[in-house]
Amino acid sequence: MYKxxxxxxxxxxxYDIRGPIFDEAKKLEEEGYRLIKLNIGNPAPFGFQTPEExxxxxxxxxxxxxxxxxxxxxFSARKAVMHECQKKSIKNVDVEDIFIGNxxxxxxxxxxxxxxxxxxxxxxxxxxYPLWTASATLAGGKAIHYxxxxxxxxxxxxxxxxxxxxxxxKAIVVINPNxxxxxxxxxxxxxGIIDIARRHSLIIFSDEIYDKILYSGEHVSIASLAxxxxxxxxxxxxxxxxxxxYRAGWMILSGEKSQAKDYIEGISxxxxxxxxxxxxxQLGIQTALGGFQSIYELTKKGGRLYEQMNYCYNxxxxxxxxxxxxxxxxxxxxxxxxxxxxxxxxxxxxxxxLLIETKVLLVQGSGFxxxxxxxxxxxxxxxxxxxxxxxxxxxxxxxxxRAK
Ligand code: PLP
Numbered sequence: 001m002y003k004x005x006x007x008x009x010x011x012x013x014x015y016d017i018r019g020p021i022f023d024e025a026k027k028l029e030e031e032g033y034r035l036i037k038l039n040i041g042n043p044a045p046f047g048f049q050t051p052e053e054x055x056x057x058x059x060x061x062x063x064x065x066x067x068x069x070x071x072x073x074x075f076s077a078r079k080a081v082m083h084e085c086q087k088k089s090i091k092n093v094d095v096e097d098i099f100i101g102n103x104x105x106x107x108x109x110x111x112x113x114x115x116x117x118x119x120x121x122x123x124x125x126x127x128x129y130p131l132w133t134a135s136a137t138l139a140g141g142k143a144i145h146y147x148x149x150x151x152x153x154x155x156x157x158x159x160x161x162x163x164x165x166x167x168x169x170k171a172i173v174v175i176n177p178n179x180x181x182x183x184x185x186x187x188x189x190x191x192g193i194i195d196i197a198r199r200h201s202l203i204i205f206s207d208e209i210y211d212k213i214l215y216s217g218e219h220v221s222i223a224s225l226a227x228x229x230x231x232x233x234x235x236x237x238x239x240x241x242x243x244x245x246y247r248a249g250w251m252i253l254s255g256e257k258s259q260a261k262d263y264i265e266g267i268s269x270x271x272x273x274x275x276x277x278x279x280x281x282q283l284g285i286q287t288a289l290g291g292f293q294s295i296y297e298l299t300k301k302g303g304r305l306y307e308q309m310n311y312c313y314n315x316x317x318x319x320x321x322x323x324x325x326x327x328x329x330x331x332x333x334x335x336x337x338x339x340x341x342x343x344x345x346x347x348x349x350x351x352x353x354l355l356i357e358t359k360v361l362l363v364q365g366s367g368f369x370x371x372x373x374x375x376x377x378x379x380x381x382x383x384x385x386x387x388x389x390x391x392x393x394x395x396x397x398x399x400x401x402r403a404k
Contacts (some may be wrong), residue, residue: 004209009138009140012137013131013134013138014108014130014134015130015131016348016364016366016367020034020348021352021356021363022039022357024352024355024394025037025355027339028355028356031064031327032273033359034359034391035355035359035387036359036360036361036382036389037067037361038360038361038362038378038380038381038382039362039363039377039379040322041179041239041330041332041379041381042244042381043074043242043244043381044056044240044242044243044244044258044319047270047296047383048283048305049118049242050100050243050246051241051242051288051291051294052240052288053287054237055284056287057283058281058283058284061283062283064283065280065283067281068112068276069279069282070276070278071268071271071274071275071276072098072099072100072271073099073250073277073324074097074100074279074280074283076286077100077248077250077277077285078098079095079281080285080286080289080290081098081100081250081285081289082095083289083290084100084289087268088211088221088224089203089221089224090221090223090233090254091254091255092255093253093254097252097254097257098253098286099251099253099271100276100277100282102208102247102248102277102278103236103238103244103247103248103249104209104235104238104250105249106247106249106274107249107250108132108135108207108234109135109139109305110251110270110271110274111205111232111251111346112136112141113270114131114137114263114266114267114270115139115141115203115263115266116140116141117140118140119140119141119168120142120156120170121141121142121166121168121169122142122144122146122169122170122171122173123142123144123145123164123169123171123172124160124173125146125156125178126145126146126147126148126368126369126371126378127154127181127365127368127375128173128367128368129175129178129180129207130240130368130369131199132173132175132205133369135390143369144164144169145331146160146172148181148338150336151368152354153325153328154178154182154185155183155186156185156192156193158189158192158196161193161196162196165200165202169200169202170319171202171205172193172196172197172202172203172204173202173205173206173207174207174222174308175207176206176207176219177208177209177210177328177329178210178329179209179210179242179330179332180330180334180363180365180368181327181334182213182325182326182327182328182329182330182333182334183190183325183327183329184216184219184329185219185220188227189393190220190222190225191273194225194226197229198226198229198346202229203229203231203263204222204223204230204231204232205229205231205232205331206221206223206231206232206233206234206243208221208223208233209232209238209239209240209329210239210329211240211329212293212296212299213239213240213295213299213305213329213330213331214329215299215301215305215306215309215327215328215329217328221233223252223254224374225254227254227256229255230253230254230255230257230260231254231255232251232254233251234249234251236248237249237259237281237288239330239331240295241295243281243288246278246280246281246284247277247281248278248281248284248285250285251267259390274336276304300311305380307386308380308381308382308383309314309333309380311380311384311388313326313327313333313381315387316335320335320398321338321341321398321402322335322336322338322382323336324336325337331379331380331381332377332378332379332380333377333380334368334375335356335375335376335378336374336375337374337376338374339373339374342401342402343401344373344374344404346362346365346373347365347366347374348367350373350376351363351364354397358390358393358394358396360394361377362378362394364376378390
């Protein structure tokens with residue numbers, strides 16, 4: 001008998017949003033339980049359909065989607081992204097500086113594979129969207145986590161970033177607005193990050209997939225603030241356009257591109273090797289970026305997303321032992337829970353027990369590279385009735401757990 005084992009490359013790779021707790025949830029569903037799944041930022045199943053204008057245009061052009069497109073993507077899609085760069089003041093961007101991918105996910109992978117040699121360090125926020133840490137690790141790099149301060153609206157701690165730069169640091173990752181914290185960064189913080197990157201010759205990767213899902217404040221693309229550094233900015237259709245299943249995202253190379261020629265060649269090579277992104281998905285990009293931005297209706301006061309965010313946040317902070325920074329953007333609350341009051345020393349275990357008791361599925365904070373067991377993430381895409389049901393169950397469970 002021989003054993004088939006996974007590659008050593010996967011040894012330290014961790015992506016817990018769809019990890020072991022997912023298997024536990026599947027088991028419960030197979031036993032016939034109806035779960036309330038507040039674990040994944042997937043708008044469509046909660047009634048947030050892709051705007052009809054986008055899906056209709058895809059259907060209209062579907063017969064043109066039989067063949068491969070250019071590896072870096074359809075010209076019309078890249079041109080629309082280029083115009084979006086102009087709107088966001090990201091300078092010095094040509095259609096050739098834009099790469100379309102199967103979601104931002106694929107492009108994160110490509111950007112890391114093309115850059116990192118074994119042992120190269122990359123600064124990634126904690127908490128982070130864990131695909132960044134996983135992709136950097138899979139590429140052979142070393143993810144070094146910098147602190148974001150909960151007591152300061154979860155903004156990146158600039159001193160911590162500076163103290164973690166070494167001779168082998170290649171880049172800083174910024175996730176703004178942030179998943180899981182919902183933090184939206186002010187210009188001063190972005191300028192502080194630029195200052196560090198400039199002094200240490202680092203690339204800035206900026207994941208801005210939630211840039212239009214804002215409940216307060218305005219989003220500034222970090223790449224709009226300097227042109228003497230090399231930036232790679234990521235965005236896509238999954239969140240603002242509620243089209244996660246179309247798998248359409250893009251990556252923008254901007255700023256001081258001349259110094260990154262060799263790296264860009266690497267990106268092009270990897271992009272060529274996967275031939276092209278899903279073409280029907282690409283067909284939606286031009287319409288999405290050009291038309292009426294219905295996401296703004298959903299995120300302003302009275303809009304469905306805004307009201308759900310507010311409700312979820314207010315319910316959470318009224319539970320004893322729970323505090324939460326109010327999200328300024330994205331789709332998540334990331335509350336802190338008093339581990340003594342609720343006797344938690346392993347947050348995965350806590351989330352599992354909560355699932356078994358309440359049939360509500362959340363994600364543990366350690367899934368976002370937080371090294372203390374005192375956070376969890378809850379999405380607020382569910383309508384108010386379902387959210388109320390979920391929060392009633394969570395609150396009831398915590399009351400029982402407290403009384404133990
Ligand atoms: N970046 C962030 C911060 C995310 O939260 C997500 C998905 O949740 C992604 C990237 C992946 O997006 P896509 O659907 O475009 O692959």
